[in-house]
Every structure is written in C-alpha cells, then in structure tokens.
Amino acid sequence: MPESAAEARPPHGAAASVPTEADLAHAVYRAARAAVADLFREYPGHTFYYCVLVTPGEAYGPALSAWSTEALAEAAHRTGADPDALRWSYADSPFCCYGERYLAPVRELFDARPQVFELPEEDGDSEYELRLRAMETAVARLDRDGLFGSGAQRAAVLVNVEVVPGDSGNTARATRLNPPAALSRWLAEAAEPADE
Numbered sequence: 399m400p401e402s403a404a405e406a407r408p409p410h411g412a413a414a415s416v417p418t419e420a421d422l423a424h425a426v427y428r429a430a431r432a433a434v435a436d437l438f439r440e441y442p443g444h445t446f447y448y449c450v451l452v453t454p455g456e457a458y459g460p461a462l463s464a465w466s467t468e469a470l471a472e473a474a475h476r477t478g479a480d481p482d483a484l485r486w487s488y489a490d491s492p493f494c495c496y497g498e499r500y501l502a503p504v505r506e507l508f509d510a511r512p513q514v515f516e517l518p519e520e521d522g523d524s525e526y527e528l529r530l531r532a533m534e535t536a537v538a539r540l541d542r543d544g545l546f547g548s549g550a551q552r553a554a555v556l557v558n559v560e561v562v563p564g565d566s567g568n569t570a571r572a573t574r575l576n577p578p579a580a581l582s583r584w585l586a587e588a589a590e591p592a593d594e
Contacts, residue, residue: 416510416511416512417507417508417510417511419528419531419532419535420532421507422504422507422508422511422528422529422532422533423531423532423533423535423536423539424536425504425507426451426459426460426504426532426533426536427535427536427539427540428500429497429500429501429503429504430451430460430462430497430500430501430536430537430540431540431543431545432497432500433462433496433497433500433501434449434462434464434497434540434545434546435545436496436497436500437462437464437493437496437497441466441468441469443468444466444467444468444469445466445467445468445554446464446465446466446555447465447466447467447554447555447556448463448464448465448485448486448491448555448556448584449462449463449464449546449555449556449557450462450463450464450488450556450557450558450559450560451533451536451537451558451559451560452488452559452560452561452562453529453530453533453559453560453561453562454561454562455514455561455563455565456513456514456515457508457514457525457526457529457530457561458505458508458509459501459504459505459506459507459508459509460501460504460533460559461494461495461498461501462493462495462496462497462501463488463489463491463493463494463495463496464491464493464496465484465485465486465491465493466493469491469492469493470484470485472492473490473491473492482587485587485588486584486587486588488560488562489562508529511525511529512525513525514526514529530559530561530567530571533559534559534571534574534575537557537558537559537575538574538575540557541557541575552577552580553577553579553580554579554580555580556572556576556580556581556583556584557572557575557576557580558571558572558575558576559571559575564590565590566590566591568589568590569585569589569590569591572584572585572589
C-alpha cells in the first residue's frame with residue numbers, strides 16, 4: 399500500500415523536512431505500482447500498449463494515463479475520431495488519472511519542495527530535473543520489477559514520464575525507459591524532436 403499523506407507528514411510538533419529526490423522516487427514508485435496493478439487487474443482482457451506518468455511544466459507530482467487497444471477501438475467508435483488521433487493522447491484516454499487515490503497524496507510530497515517557477519532560473523531548472531529524475535527512477539524500477547511484462551509483452555508497451563504539453567525531454571526519457579521495439583511506433587507518430 400502506498401504511503402498516505404498522513405504517513406508522509408512529520409509527527410505533530412516536529413519540524414517538517416523537505417522530501418529528498420529518493421523520497422519522491424520511492425513514493426512515486428509505491429503509488430504508481432499500486433495504481434498500475436489495479437488497472438491491469440480491473441481490465442484483464444485489455445492489451446495495454448501505453449502507460450505513462452504525466453506532469454505539467456511545473457513538474458508537480460504525476461498522474462497516470464494509459465491506453466489499451468480495446469479502449470482505443472471503443473473510444474474511436476464512440477466518438478467517431480480517427481484512432482491515430484487518439485492513440486498517444488494521454489488526456490483522451492478513459493484511463494487518464496486512473497488510480498488517483500494512490501497518486502494524489504504523492505503530490506503533497508512534491509508540494510513540500512520548493513516550487514519550480516518560484517525559484518531563480520538556474521535553481522528552478524535543477525528542481526525541475528530532480529523531480530523528473532525521481533519519476534523516471536520510479537518507472538524504471540517498476541519496469542525492472544516486471545510490472546509491464548517481459549519479452550514480447552514488454553516490447554509492446556510504451557512507458558514514459560511525459561511533460562505535458564510535450565517537450566523534447568519526453569523523447570529522451572522514453573528512449574532510456576523502453577526497449578527499441580516498444581519505441582518505434584511512438585517515435586514515428588508522437589515523439590517531440592530531440593534537442594540538438
């Protein structure tokens with residue numbers, strides 16, 4: 399069970415400490431593991447091909463989004479939309495913000511750190527990178543645990559930490575987090591141009 403907001407707070411009267419990068423990574427790992435496990439358990443007949451943590455440009459604590467081939471077909475049929483227009487859209491997924499009971503409390507830990515856009519530019523950039531590294535570390539650990547499958551099953555799932563709206567860092571993180579077979583279609587259809 400992931401840490402609740404109450405478990406993350408110091409005892410009454412104790413000085414609040416700023417969560418470290420390791421603290422954030424561990425909290426995201428526990429919460430995302432529970433959320434993704436629930437998703438897969440609740441939809442056992444679905445073939446998931448996209449499973450991401452999303453965060454805005456302020457790098458607040460993440461939300462989960464995912465797509466399965468079955469959900470994509472149903473959404474395209476229901477809305478009349480081109481499946482290719484929906485395929486990689488975290489916001490259009492019926493699984494957008496799935497598992498909030500696990501992930502919402504994690505945002506309180508992120509909120510306990512200095513806020514990215516309230517810092518001088520260089521410090522803000524460092525804080526932003528720290529937060530994204532923590533999320534990426536959590537997803538990499540989930541992958542090592544086998545949460546997204548292994549072999550051919552894993553090669554069919556794109557996992558990532560996505561900043562929305564998109565930025566070139568999404569491509570770098572996706573490349574680090576996925577085997578080449580999982581990347582090919584996403585790189586062709588959805589990746590932002592990488593920084594030179």
